[in-house]
Amino acid sequence: MTHGVAKPGARLRMAVIGCGPMGGWHARAIASSELASLAAVCDPDGARRTAAAECFGVPAYETLRQLLADESIDSVTIATPDHLHVDVALAAIEAGCHVFCEKPLATDIVEAERIVRAAAEQNVHLAVDYNRRFAFGYRTAKGLLDEGKIGRLRYGLLRVSDRTPRPEVARNPFVIFTTLLTHHFDLMRYYGGEICRLHAISAERSPGALVRNVVLSLQFRSGSIGTIVADYRDNLARTSEWMELGGDLGSLAVEDITRRVIFSGADPDRRETYEPDLFGAGGAFYDSVLEQVRVFIEHVARGQKPPVTGEDGWRGLQWAAAAVESLRSGQAVEITP
Secondary structure: OOOOOOOOOOOEEEEEEOOOHHHHHHHHHHHOOOOEEEEEEEOOOHHHHHHHHHHHOOOEEOOHHHHHOOOOOOEEEEOOOHHHHHHHHHHHHHOOOEEEEOOOOOOOHHHHHHHHHHHHHHOOOEEEOOHHHHOHHHHHHHHHHHOOOOOOEEEEEEEEEEEOOOHHHHOOOOHHHHHHOHHHHHHHHHHHOOEEEEEEEEOOOOOOOOOOEEEEEEEEOOOOEEEEEEEEEOOOOOOEEEEEEEEOOEEEEEOOOOOOEEEEOOOOOOEEEEOOOOOOOOOOOOHHHHHHHHHHHHHHHOOOOOOOOHHHHHHHHHHHHHHHHHHHHOOOEEOOO
């Protein structure tokens, strides 16, 4: 079974695989696009798929095989649990569908490379959800950096806290690197370029216990440096983040994902602030997911490569693997291109 890949300019017919909360965000983004239509949803949970189908007025499928039997579908988004991404993505790619996948692309770099290679061989587009790039704070900081506001980048500092993962997820003691920090490895690369060296240190813990606190020191090929400080906290309402970029001419501070950006120059008592429009799009935490799905649709509908690709997802897992190696060895790890 091979689906016909949509011609550039044609309206995409898309399906959402996984009808949990994140799948709902995917579906809303597709339903609001002028370049795509939501054609179906898929989930083995009967209550969830029925609720999604009724909400969006589309057919619902219990199995991936049933969904992919509909050869009119040319693109899918994947919002299943992390450990199911590989099989779902490979089946959709084999059927000739473009794929937008939640992060992480896979649970390790070997499986991620399989997906990237399969997409290249089938000549379909593959993207991973690194939505931080599309959030107000990070997007604004990138624009200011690119226009030379702080001169040449010297360092990046990123602090992130997230709620403690569910027990079934926390069985992997190093899950902080793949389920959380894959976003922030991507952000550091987004601003600083390729990472060539990584050193990870965690707070004291018993062997096999969940890594809850970690500091990562990064070296970029450009010569810049970076630091990520991350931790899990019980009962945290949502992810909380803060970032600073420092350059020759000043610094940029990003006050959480959707909040303001502050520029400080030569005079530390004078600052410029860039505020989000609280009454417009982009002010809510998950608006960045909506935006990235829309951008994916725009590029694929026009026959263009998405700005965040499967290879970016593979890179994030490469750095996650390097972080685990560094923790185990107590040494910095060199990262090859």
